[in-house]
Amino acid sequence: MKFEGTSRYIATDDLQIAVNAAITLQRPLLVKGEPGTGKSVLAAEVAQALGVPLIEWHIKSTTKAQQGLYEYDAVSRLRDSQLGDERVKDIKNYIKKGRLWEAFEMGERPVLLIDEIDKADIEFPNDLLQELDRMEFHVYETGETIKAHNRPIVIITSNNEKELPDAFLRRCFFHFIKFPDPDTMADIVEVHFPGLKQRLVAQSLRVFYELRDVPGLKKRPSTSELLDWIKLLLNEDIDEATLRETDPRKLIPPLHGALLKNEQDVQLFERLAFLSRRRSEQS
DSSP, X not given: OOOOOBTTXXXXXXXXXXXXXXXXXXXXXXXXXXXXXXXXXXXXXXXXXXXXXXXXXXXXXXXOHHHHHEEEOHHHHHHHHHTTOGGGGOGGGGEEEOHHHHHHHOSSOOEXXXXXXXXXXXXXXXXXXXXXXXXXXXXXXXXXXXXXXXXXXXXXXXXXXXXXXXXXXXXXXXXXXXXXXXXXXXHHHHHHSTTOOHHHHHHHHHHHHHHHTSTTOSSOOOHHHHHHHHHHHHHTTOOHHHHHTOOTTTSOOTTGGGTXXXXXXXXXXXXXXXXXXXXXXXX
């Protein structure tokens, strides 16, 4: 099993090394990076490249670690007992399998994505330490122990919303996805828009990176937002000549709503454009 990227996912050399190291060590791969750098998509691409199933567990602020193992629905069982339902005789009818249980039961080695682990309570990672380490857990209601048939390839993503416990970090192989440089970004654009005119790509990337470098920007646009912007440019038939005249420090880019996602950043660019025009009038 060796990951080398896919036809639709540009994986840098260091990312490929990280994925393959985690597979070799049989440790969870903890991936951090700016939003929109392909952290969550990575698991799907690893699964596709290796030809194995993908199981996704998307974490919310209310998610508990126990939900990844199983949930026992005692309320439904009580209700059914009052109604005389025969199902109450077997407690297994009221146990809902979680994503880890599904992954452990797989006949072949799956990829398990635990997405945005930092959204949950601070104790969430620690609550999964033993299960991810030993690849087994106990079901108290039935007395059975669930063991992994094949140790899944675990990919965990984090947006750095909160610090993760040291004990958890020690058990992971860590990789930070750097924001793509212009050459890598051009390759990513080519994957999504094959055959796009190179002059349009060059001008789009110039405006995009200059926009990201503007001081005071609250939210810098990501890869996914760049791809949305290019799609809109093509749909509206905006050519490279229009982009060539666009300086993000002097003029808000066309269709900027795909790149700027809050009013503070839009107002920042409006002020920069106003000051630039004012200086031009005075000179």
